[in-house]
Amino acid sequence: MIILGGTATNGIDEKVSSLLNLKLVKIEHKVFPDGESYVRIPEQITDKDVVVIQSLYPPQDKHLIELFLVVETLSDMKVDKITVVIPYLAYSRQNRRFKEGEAISIKTILNLLRKSGASSLAVVEPHHYEELEYFEGDIKVIDPIPYISKVVSQRTEKPLVLAPDKGALNRAKRLAEILSTDYTFIEKERDLNTGEVRIKNLPELEVKGRDVVLIDDIISTGGTMVQAINMVKKQGARKVYVTAVHGLFIGDAYLRLIEAGAEEVIITNTIPQDPSKVTIVDVSEAVARTL
Numbered sequence: 001m002i003i004l005g006g007t008a009t010n011g012i013d014e015k016v017s018s019l020l021n022l023k024l025v026k027i028e029h030k031v032f033p034d035g036e037s038y039v040r041i042p043e044q045i046t047d048k049d050v051v052v053i054q055s056l057y058p059p060q061d062k063h064l065i066e067l068f069l070v071v072e073t074l075s076d077m078k079v080d081k082i083t084v085v086i087p088y089l090a091y092s093r094q095n096r097r098f099k100e101g102e103a104i105s106i107k108t109i110l111n112l113l114r115k116s117g118a119s120s121l122a123v124v125e126p127h128h129y130e131e132l133e134y135f136e137g138d139i140k141v142i143d144p145i146p147y148i149s150k151v152v153s154q155r156t157e158k159p160l161v162l163a164p165d166k167g168a169l170n171r172a173k174r175l176a177e178i179l180s181t182d183y184t185f186i187e188k189e190r191d192l193n194t195g196e197v198r199i200k201n202l203p204e205l206e207v208k209g210r211d212v213v214l215i216d217d218i219i220s221t222g223g224t225m226v227q228a229i230n231m232v233k234k235q236g237a238r239k240v241y242v243t244a245v246h247g248l249f250i251g252d253a254y255l256r257l258i259e260a261g262a263e264e265v266i267i268t269n270t271i272p273q274d275p276s277k278v279t280i281v282d283v284s285e286a287v288a289r290t291l
Contacts (some may be wrong), residue, residue, distance in 0.1 A: 002022065002151070003016055003020075003023065003051050003053065003116065004024075004025050004026065004027065004041070004045075004050050004052045005024055005027060005053055006015075006027055006054030006055075006063075006067060007054065008054055008066075010055060010057075010269055010272050011269070011284075012025075012053055012055070012087055012101060012270075012283065012284050015282070015284035015285075015288075016085075016291070018095065019284060020079075020103050022229075023235065025043060025045070026042070027041060027070060028040040028042050029037050029066060029228055031062075036091065037064050037065050037066050039073070041073055041074070042217045043252070047079070049081045050077075050082055051083045051084075052071060052084045052118075053069070054067045054084065054085075055086060055087040055088045055271065056086060056089055056091075056095075057088050057248070057270070064090065064109065064159070071286070077119025078092075079117075081120065082117055083138075083291070084118045084143075085122045085272070085286070085287055085291070086124070087142075087268075087269075087283060088124065088270040089126055091106050091109050092106050092128070093218070095107075096168060106131050107131075110131075110134040111134060114137055115231045117244065118137060120137055120138040121137060121138070121139050122137045122139075122140040122141075122287070122290055123141060124245065124268070124270050124287070125142070125145075129141060140290050142283065143174075144236060145178065146177065146266075147245055147281050147283065147285070148281050149178040150211055150281075151266050151279060152236070155211075155264065156211040156212070156239060158211075159179065159212065160183070160184070160186075160210045160212050161175050161183040161214045162184060162185065162186065162207075162212050162214050162215070163178065163183070164185075164186055164228040165186060165187070165216075166185050172184070172185060175213070175215055186231065191209075207235045207236060207237045208235060208237070210237060211237070211238055211239045212232045212237040214228050214229070214232075214243065215244065216244045217245050217246060218247075218248065219246070219257075219265075220249075221251065222249070222250075222268075223256055224255045225242055225262075229242070229257065229261050229262055231262075239263040240261055240262055241262070241264050241266060242257055242262045242264055244266075246268070246270050246271055247267035247271055247273055247278065248267075264277070264279055265279065266281060267281065268281045269282050
């Protein structure tokens with residue numbers, strides 16, 4: 001087996017290669033003056049089992065095209081098994097048709113990946129597990145929650161784990177079970193036209209005087225988390241820790257979380273982060289164990 005490091009790995013390819021004691025080949029890449037991507041596999045691949053690691057953080061369209069180019073090149077090289085590891089899977093939130101005529105973006109992405117030659121897919125904490133079924137090959141889910149729990153357990157004692165919506169309840173449950181504590185969720189609704197989110201119902205469990213750990217898969221603008229922080233603070237939470245797997249932090253999202261009262265923001269390295277702002281959890285071991 002060979003590890004093939006893509007154009008956007010945030011160092012995960014190097015760490016996985018070291019953990020598994022496997023050869024690492026790095027993709028050569030550049031951008032032409034007109035903005036088109038160029039990639040090259042710098043040596044002849046003779047192994048029949050290749051693992052491509054490529055995250056799809058912004059600019060996600062560029063990283064996607066480069067991934068398709070790499071996978072099809074490997075297919076042309078007659079590699080028997082091409083496993084694609086995607087730490088952050090872009091377009092995963094458009095996993096169904098919310099309004100008539102909308103593209104199911106993740107379906108298109110995974111279909112193209114399969115047709116390019118990928119035989120196996122491994123993703124770190126997808127938005128919805130069932131969306132991976134659009135990929136007609138072997139599927140593995142890489143679970144970062146045990147690694148996040150190690151940091152959370154050092155910061156808190158008997159915390160309340162809170163999902164900012166029902167869709168994140170499974171993540172809250174998994175984290176709470178590791179921490180041997182309780183969990184619940186906030187019920188919210190989203191306007192399909194404006195994207196605005198508002199809270200419908202408050203959690204039933206008592207938060208007064210407790211440390212609250214908010215957990216989700218993605219932090220983008222931070223709007224949902226800010227509402228959740230404000231809510232539990234009003235209910236008397238002692239400290240609020242914000243955790244997520246994938247941190248996009250669009251615009252001033254991080255600042256909004258801190259100003260709302262977040263004690264600390266804990267995030268993984270599926271997307272490059274500023275270590276002076278957030279606590280970073282490395283998912284490389286979770287990737288290595290899955291492979």
